[in-house]
Amino acid sequence: MRKNELYEFIKLYLMTVKIKQNKKEATRERNQQLILAAAEKIFAKLGYDGASMSMIAKEAGVAKANIHYYFNSKECLYETVLENIVNSWNLGLEDVSVEDDPAVILYKYIQYKVILSIEQPMQSRLFAIEMIRGAPFLQDYIRTNSRPWFREKHELLQAWMDAGKMDQVDPNHLLFTIWSTTQYYADFEAEALLLLNKHEYEEIDVKAITQSIAQIILKGIGLSIPK
């Protein structure tokens, strides 16, 4: 019975610990999230150098020194924000096999990326700023994480082409084309809205954008919009 006792003890202990740390740990988690959200917003709007720690503190509703309590430096905070974004990035083209229909998969991917661009434009912009700067913080991450993902998708597209399911196009540039066309509406929102003479995107725009991009790209690689 010793085993059982031990098990019960551990279970109780863990529960106690959890309850004990509830308030403190919850505060910790909450404030970190608050700071990260504020940082994402400010960094995306003003860039790394344009953003100041006091602005982020004000946005998050905490004292500036408190940010330094959770994050050692401005660089550290920026890096954390960026990695959080890229971590939640490459979804939307996952769990795909050669058997799937490229038209359906790619249409969904375009749709997914357009929605993300319209609804979370700041993430896209923050990523863009980092790339424009030459990816000083993200280049290691891209090398180790994005590259395998990219290779995998490259092979998938190539397999579809080999199977005669779509036209022969350079898979690299096809992926770049999908990224750039969809992210344009986040990164260049100011230009797009000014030229379209709008104040903000509407629900109907999301559909029109998705449709236009999908029409051009899918037909461009020998497919057609599904359904």
Add this chain to the structure above:
Amino acid sequence: MRKNELYEFIKLYLMTVKIKQNKKEATRERNQQLILAAAEKIFAKLGYDGASMSMIAKEAGVAKANIHYYFNSKECLYETVLENIVNSWNLGLEDVSVEDDPAVILYKYIQYKVILSIEQPMQSRLFAIEMIRGAPFLQDYIRTNSRPWFREKHELLQAWMDAGKMDQVDPNHLLFTIWSTTQYYADFEAEALLLLNKHEYEEIDVKAITQSIAQIILKGIGLSIPK
């Protein structure tokens, strides 16, 4: 003969003025260009806030105070750089009429924009940064200058479609698609090179990029690559 005399006098006077101002005005012109070139480089690499006047001064090889002699403020310098870029921007799709072949015209435009992206990436990046910031300096310029240009091209594309020369696509999004796909290689050079596992673009890449983009977009709107 008085008219002729006056004309000769003016001609001589202007020549004299030109000669007189040669050295000083040449220096003025030269240094302004030097400063503007340096500013373009530094602003594009580090953004508006990341760039400092002393860096630009160092890059241009002049004293910091001397920049303020030619340009009132950092904002003024930044604005001048931006407007110079956009002034030399919308070329490549000029002097086009409905009678022209859309395939030829659009292929040339894509080619032009790809070359510009590869050879002058800093201009594209500076523009991108300004747009990401919400176009605080360029929005007036876009409203008054880019919008008419955009409307004109919109009508041109619509006319081609009405004439049955190409598929029916939203002309706005078609233009956005061309811009985004071509500018991607400048703005996201870091990402593209990392994923392509290259140190820099080569001559062959320019052709491959142009070909891939043109293939997808032109076929996507019912055309094919000319010649």
Add this chain to the structure above:
DNA sequence: ACGCATACTGACTAAAAGGTCAACGTATCG
């Protein structure tokens, strides 16, 4: 209730920013 670790902050520092200015250098003209 008390002691202790965690959470938090106002007030500070040193560095760097944009911008100014008086003084000096230099080409042009009477």
Add this chain to the structure above:
DNA sequence: CGATACGTTGACCTTTTAGTCAGTATGCGT
């Protein structure tokens, strides 16, 4: 040759920045 306007600069100013720190407040376990 002066006189004048333009070109140039080092030194300086104010403001803002990232980051620090001593000290306070707040739960938590005993």
